[in-house]
Amino acid sequence: MKFLHLSDTHLGYHQYGLQERAKDFFDVFNEAVDVAIEKKVDFVVHTGDFFHSSRPSNQIILQGMEILRRLNDAKIPMFVISGNHDRGSQVRDVSPLKILQPLGLNLIDSGVSEYEGIFFGGLKYISKAGLRQIDFREVLEKLVEKMGEGFKILMLHQEFQPFFPDSKLNMIAHIPEGFNYVGIGHYHVAQPPSSINGAMVVYPGSTEFTAYNDKEEERRKGLYIVEAEGSELKAEFIKFKSRRPFLFYLVNDENSEQILKKIKEDLEKDHYDKKPVLVLKGTVKDLTYSDIRHLIKNEGISDERFLHLQINLTRDQVDESSEPVIIDLKEDLIKKELQRLIGDRELSESVIELIDHLKTFENIDEIKKLLKENPEILDF
Numbered sequence: 001m002k003f004l005h006l007s008d009t010h011l012g013y014h015q016y017g018l019q020e021r022a023k024d025f026f027d028v029f030n031e032a033v034d035v036a037i038e039k040k041v042d043f044v045v046h047t048g049d050f051f052h053s054s055r056p057s058n059q060i061i062l063q064g065m066e067i068l069r070r071l072n073d074a075k076i077p078m079f080v081i082s083g084n085h086d087r088g089s090q091v092r093d094v095s096p097l098k099i100l101q102p103l104g105l106n107l108i109d110s111g112v113s114e115y116e117g118i119f120f121g122g123l124k125y126i127s128k129a130g131l132r133q134i135d136f137r138e139v140l141e142k143l144v145e146k147m148g149e150g151f152k153i154l155m156l157h158q159e160f161q162p163f164f165p166d167s168k169l170n171m172i173a174h175i176p177e178g179f180n181y182v183g184i185g186h187y188h189v190a191q192p193p194s195s196i197n198g199a200m201v202v203y204p205g206s207t208e209f210t211a212y213n214d215k216e217e218e219r220r221k222g223l224y225i226v227e228a229e230g231s232e233l234k235a236e237f238i239k240f241k242s243r244r245p246f247l248f249y250l251v252n253d254e255n256s257e258q259i260l261k262k263i264k265e266d267l268e269k270d271h272y273d274k275k276p277v278l279v280l281k282g283t284v285k286d287l288t289y290s291d292i293r294h295l296i297k298n299e300g301i302s303d304e305r306f307l308h309l310q311i312n313l314t315r316d317q318v319d320e321s322s323e324p325v326i327i328d329l330k331e332d333l334i335k336k337e338l339q340r341l342i343g344d345r346e347l348s349e350s351v352i353e354l355i356d357h358l359k360t361f362e363n364i365d366e367i368k369k370l371l372k373e374n375p376e377i378l379d380f
């Protein structure tokens with residue numbers, strides 16, 4: 001028995017408001033389907049956030065159908081749960097994955113399904129408020145009880161310690177014995193397989209960046225191929241080839257010119273299949289967004305060489321007397337307040353990323369033009 005496990009494909013996310021980024025998310029999902037077909041897997045497991053939104057556009061639903069059609073043609077079923085992004089609002093609407101169910105998508109949001117002697121237990125994302133009303137371990141114990149003799153897979157999309165330090169969920173305490181394989185989504189950084197309470201626990205991470213994170217880059221983006229040989233389980237991480245490169249630079253007040261020279265070199269020396277996204281991050285005293293934009297112009301770096309420039313600067317709070325610092329302190333407070341109001345960490349990161357992106361524009365007219373041409377930029 002061999003299967004493919006992937007997670008957090010976030011189909012429909014137009015990062016930075018760019019069509020190219022929306023296509024990137026689709027490209028890597030298709031590459032995963034290529035791997036499934038090539039490796040002749042028996043089925044695919046997807047642990048949530050298939051879509052980026054609980055109201056994907058018709059175009060994105062069609063793209064989701066296209067992926068299912070390719071798997072159906074190869075007679076490979078897909079088993080999926082809803083994540084926090086695509087579970088629907090509970091009260092007003094259902095998960096958009098229900099639209100794909102009649103086309104052969106096996107959505108297991110609460111319960112057990114059996115396929116050729118293999119048991120799939122699924123639980124859609126449960127919010128912090130929802131978790132207070134149930135006994136999570138007991139819910140999972142009931143799922144094991146419903147399963148018969150055979151290989152048992154559990155699919156989850158939750159916040160577990162230590163990846164989410166504020167979470168009350170802990171894998172050792174909350175995942176009961178009885179499962180052979182536990183696939184978990186939600187945490188976007190892929191993890192090596194671990195063994196917990198007799199099960200192999202696997203986090204494949206997200207297939208693309210929803211917010212750039214150097215930890216994610218280190219681990220790379222990909223999927224797991226899991227194979228059972230006798231009683232032994234083997235999981236192999238396969239990295240995507242079609243992924244857009246992200247070039248990351250740490251910038252400060254002193255090194256900005258040097259860094260821009262390095263960027264120019266990096267862009268010229270490599271031939272990329274896809275134009276890279278440049279991410280500049282750093283804690284600075286004086287350096288501003290427009291300084292960086294001017295340096296780029298001075299260095300003669302052509303816009304044609306990269307897809308997007310993302311600048312995330314944090315203001316050094318040493319000198320409290322000067323005006324720009326006060327403004328940035330305010331910005332920091334606004335960010336913290338946004339995080340508190342939105343609650344969901346991933347979503348607030350996306351909102352902050354959009355704000356940072358808008359800060360790189362020269363004036364309000366440029367922003368208006370961007371929003372007019374790319375209304376989906378606000379489609380979180």
Ligand SMILES: [Mn+2]
Pocket residue numbers: 008049083085186206346
């Ligand atoms: Mn996600």
